[in-house]
Amino acid sequence: MSEFSLLDPFQYLSLPLGEWVESILNYLVQNFRGFFRAIRWPIDQVLDVSETILQTIPPMIGILLSSLLGWQLAGRKMGVFCAITLFFLGLIGVWSESMTTLSLVLTSLFFCVVFGIPLGILSARSDRIERTVRPVLDAMQTLPAFVYLVPVVMLFGIGNVPGVLVTIVFALPPLVRLTNLGIRQVPEDKIEAARAFGCTPKQMLYKVQLPLATPTIMAGVNQTLMLSLSMVVIASMISVGGLGQMVLRGIGRLDMGLATVGGVGLVLLAIFLDRLTQAIGERSSSENPLHWYETGPVGFFVRRYRSMHSK
Amino acid sequence: MEDSTDILSIRNVYKVFGDDPDTAMKMLDKGASKDEIFEKTGQTVGVFDASFTVKKGEIFVIMGLSGSGKSTMVRLLNRLIEPTSGTIELKGKNITALGDEDLLDVRRKEMSMVFQSFALMPHMSVIENSAFGLEISGVEKKERDKRALEALEQVGLGEHAASYPHQLSGGMQQRVGLARALTNDPTILLMDEAFSALDPLIRYEMQGELIRLQKEQERTIVFISHDLDEAIRIGDRIAIMEGGRVIQIGTPKEIMSNPENEYVETFFKGVDVSKFLMAQDIASQNIGLVIDRQTSVVPATFTNQTFAYLLDDKKKLQGILPLSEHDRSANISALLSKQIMQYKSVYDDAMVKSIVNIVAEAPYPVPVVKKDGTFCGVISKDLLLQTLSHG
Numbered sequence: 092m093s094e095f096s097l098l099d100p101f102q103y104l105s106l107p108l109g110e111w112v113e114s115i116l117n118y119l120v121q122n123f124r125g126f127f128r129a130i131r132w133p134i135d136q137v138l139d140v141s142e143t144i145l146q147t148i149p150p151m152i153g154i155l156l157s158s159l160l161g162w163q164l165a166g167r168k169m170g171v172f173c174a175i176t177l178f179f180l181g182l183i184g185v186w187s188e189s190m191t192t193l194s195l196v197l198t199s200l201f202f203c204v205v206f207g208i209p210l211g212i213l214s215a216r217s218d219r220i221e222r223t224v225r226p227v228l229d230a231m232q233t234l235p236a237f238v239y240l241v242p243v244v245m246l247f248g249i250g251n252v253p254g255v256l257v258t259i260v261f262a263l264p265p266l267v268r269l270t271n272l273g274i275r276q277v278p279e280d281k282i283e284a285a286r287a288f289g290c291t292p293k294q295m296l297y298k299v300q301l302p303l304a305t306p307t308i309m310a311g312v313n314q315t316l317m318l319s320l321s322m323v324v325i326a327s328m329i330s331v332g333g334l335g336q337m338v339l340r341g342i343g344r345l346d347m348g349l350a351t352v353g354g355v356g357l358v359l360l361a362i363f364l365d366r367l368t369q370a371i372g373e374r375s376s377s378e379n380p381l382h383w384y385e386t387g388p389v390g391f392f393v394r395r396y397r398s399m400h401s402k
Numbered sequence: 403m404e405d406s407t408d409i410l411s412i413r414n415v416y417k418v419f420g421d422d423p424d425t426a427m428k429m430l431d432k433g434a435s436k437d438e439i440f441e442k443t444g445q446t447v448g449v450f451d452a453s454f455t456v457k458k459g460e461i462f463v464i465m466g467l468s469g470s471g472k473s474t475m476v477r478l479l480n481r482l483i484e485p486t487s488g489t490i491e492l493k494g495k496n497i498t499a500l501g502d503e504d505l506l507d508v509r510r511k512e513m514s515m516v517f518q519s520f521a522l523m524p525h526m527s528v529i530e531n532s533a534f535g536l537e538i539s540g541v542e543k544k545e546r547d548k549r550a551l552e553a554l555e556q557v558g559l560g561e562h563a564a565s566y567p568h569q570l571s572g573g574m575q576q577r578v579g580l581a582r583a584l585t586n587d588p589t590i591l592l593m594d595e596a597f598s599a600l601d602p603l604i605r606y607e608m609q610g611e612l613i614r615l616q617k618e619q620e621r622t623i624v625f626i627s628h629d630l631d632e633a634i635r636i637g638d639r640i641a642i643m644e645g646g647r648v649i650q651i652g653t654p655k656e657i658m659s660n661p662e663n664e665y666v667e668t669f670f671k672g673v674d675v676s677k678f679l680m681a682q683d684i685a686s687q688n689i690g691l692v693i694d695r696q697t698s699v700v701p702a703t704f705t706n707q708t709f710a711y712l713l714d715d716k717k718k719l720q721g722i723l724p725l726s727e728h729d730r731s732a733n734i735s736a737l738l739s740k741q742i743m744q745y746k747s748v749y750d751d752a753m754v755k756s757i758v759n760i761v762a763e764a765p766y767p768v769p770v771v772k773k774d775g776t777f778c779g780v781i782s783k784d785l786l787l788q789t790l791s792h793g
Contacts, residue, residue, distance in 0.1 A: 287515040
């Protein structure tokens with residue numbers, strides 16, 4: 092090669108980033124295996140419980156329960172809608188796969204909520220935390236999933252648990268962001284009024300900020316669910332089961348039928364979850380004068396019970 | 403309110419907004435002006451050397467245009483904004499020196515605030531909103547609901563307890579805001595332009611409501627307003643602020659009759675004096691012939707008078723006598739034997755505004771009497787016109 096040139100110094104200067112990462116990773120794998128195994132444990136537990144429950148409930152009972160849930164949370168129409176979507180899932184023969192995917196998604200949602208909402212609250216309270224957290228969230232959202240699939244496999248192995256882990260990485264950011272935004276958007280005059288009546292910071296959070304931020308936080312939950320669902324397909328590359336696996340197999344074998352069935356299953360599941368969480372979000376923002384126990388199937392039975400007793 | 407005592411005293415309070423208040427304070431000590439400080443340090447002086455006292459049971463109005471520092475002033479009182487220097491004492495307790503816990507206690511028990519924007523919690527029902535202060539103080543639900551309902555009934559919203567704020571009109575929402583403040587049963591009620599966001603009719607109604615509540619329970623109220631008519635209507639005393647300074651404090655009448663400077667004067671220009679002057683303020687003793695039985699003094703000449711006002715020995719008004727041409731030469735006993743005529747009188751504390759019709763319709767200058775009938779003077783049409791044209 093020619094001698095050093097200022098115009099193109101990169102012939103000589105280079106930062107061996109790839110090598111570094113590789114050696115760090117090797118070091119971690121060799122010395123901290125136990126630690127990463129320990130991280131698997133809670134995810135394993137939650138996943139186990141949710142999958143066992145979802146898989147053991149017979150489809151018709153499952154449909155009935157979820158439509159009752161839809162009715163309770165968002166009205167009669169939603170109940171009917173839930174029943175139809177899930178019934179269709181069963182019809183195209185992907186009930187079991189759907190339940191696996193659903194348990195994966197719910198597990199990752201669980202951990203996203205556990206970590207994301209407190210993180211969002213913290214970053215809403217301190218600008219410094221927000222400044223630190225934000226680039227990390229950016230990286231989590233923009234880093235192509237394939238990049239961290241390999242290290243995750245090296246550290247955690249393959250299967251559903253690491254699948255949930257990569258899903259959490261991908262789906263966590265919107266919940267943190269929207270929790271942060273929701274709390275920061277609480278009108279200044281409400282905050283001032285709460286202060287004027289002697290709220291401690293804790294009372295402020297629980298009595299004013301969180302209730303007023305609920306619709307935005309619910310939008311975050313909704314986004315997290317949707318991202319989780321889209322991640323499930325990619326995660327199937329590290330041997331995660333469910334609908335994503337179907338799609339991946341279909342593509343691998345050029346079996347369009349199989350891929351389509353898996354894809355449609357995912358879409359149906361997505362619609363079901365999206366509508367349900369959106370409806371919850373709207374409900375929390377609409378200042379419904381009725382209490383939760385006065386609406387839906389519970390309200391129906393409560394009214395029955397009351398009218399029986401008033402006679 | 404002569405026998406009332408000071409409940410809140412504010413002494414030499416300053417508030418400098420910005421990141422470097424110390425430099426600004428030093429400049430202030432050297433006598434720098436607000437503009438100078440802003441130019442040199444970028445610090446804004448919000449309140450400049452404010453000192454005043456609020457008496458127990460009065461409505462103390464702080465008035466000024468936007469940017470005069472009045473909203474800052476009221477927030478300094480419960481330390482929603484920390485004063486840069488100076489002391490604020492509530493019942494002899496120095497608020498400015500309180501620690502966090504004690505400050506929360508003051509906000510929970512001593513001072514409640516009503517906001518211009520209502521600032522009700524949209525996720526709480528009317529009664530929950532009203533009970534908010536008690537909830538924060540940790541009062542039991544049963545007890546706080548009872549007290550909240552009482553407060554709501556005071557402001558006439560008892561039936562709307564289960565509604566949500568967005569279901570109510572603006573005026574009703576502010577009644578909830580008022581009830582929320584009253585539920586705490588505070589020593590001092592801070593009202594920050596509480597009625598400014600309401601339309602004129604509702605505002606007038608709410609002012610009336612406040613006056614009525616004040617008559618019932620004699621609370622101390624610090625009321626912020628930019629509306630002079632409002633200040634005059636509800637205020638026992640008014641403090642006028644301009645550019646962060648308190649420039650004059652007094653009753654509406656005092657300020658009106660003796661404005662401190664041009665700013666105050668222009669403020670009061672065009673004010674309808676009939677709204678706050680009372681009949682006794684303008685009644686004159688020099689109109690008409692006053693015949694006082696006790697002293698039996700009869701003015702030697704009464705050539706220009708057409709009516710005589712007859713007082714008994716306790717200076718109470720007995721009647722009005724019309725004087726005809728030849729009565730002027732008649733003696734006093736002849737006058738006294740004349741038939742007194744039908745007449746109307748007005749009470750001394752009647753607002754001038756409310757007696758205009760009576761004065762205009764009566765053929766005689768209308769006598770002003772105290773509640774027990776004691777004669778205070780008379781108001782003629784000329785006098786009334788002169789009064790109304792003032793300002």
